[in-house]
Amino acid sequence: MRGEAVFISKIDEALGEATETQSWLDDAVDRGYLGNEQFERMDRDWTAIAAMLARMIDRASDFCKYDSDTDYRGVVMEDPSSWQDAMFNDLDPTPT
Numbered sequence: 001m002r003g004e005a006v007f008i009s010k011i012d013e014a015l016g017e018a019t020e021t022q023s024w025l026d027d028a029v030d031r032g033y034l035g036n037e038q039f040e041r042m043d044r045d046w047t048a049i050a051a052m053l054a055r056m057i058d059r060a061s062d063f064c065k066y067d068s069d070t071d072y073r074g075v076v077m078e079d080p081s082s083w084q085d086a087m088f089n090d091l092d093p094t095p096t
Helices: 002-030 036-058 082-090
Strands: none
Touching: 002 036
C-alpha cells in the first residue's frame, strides 16, 4: 500500500530526527550546557520517544489499515470561495 510506505517513510524520518536530537543532548552535556540530572531526564524521554516511533514503524499496517490508497493530489476541490466565505463570516470584523 502506498499509504503505508509513506507512513513508514515519515515515521522513519522522525526517528532520524530524534536520533540527531539525542546526539545534540550528548554534546550539550559534554560541554556543560546541561546538568547530569537534566540530561538523564531528557535522555529517558528521548529513549521513550524513539521506542514509540520504532513500534509505530513495526505496526504500520495497524495504523494504515483503513487507508483508501487514494491519491488526492489530482482531486479538484470545490469552489473554495464558498467555504471561505462561510468560515470568515463568523469572525468579528473589529480588532480587539
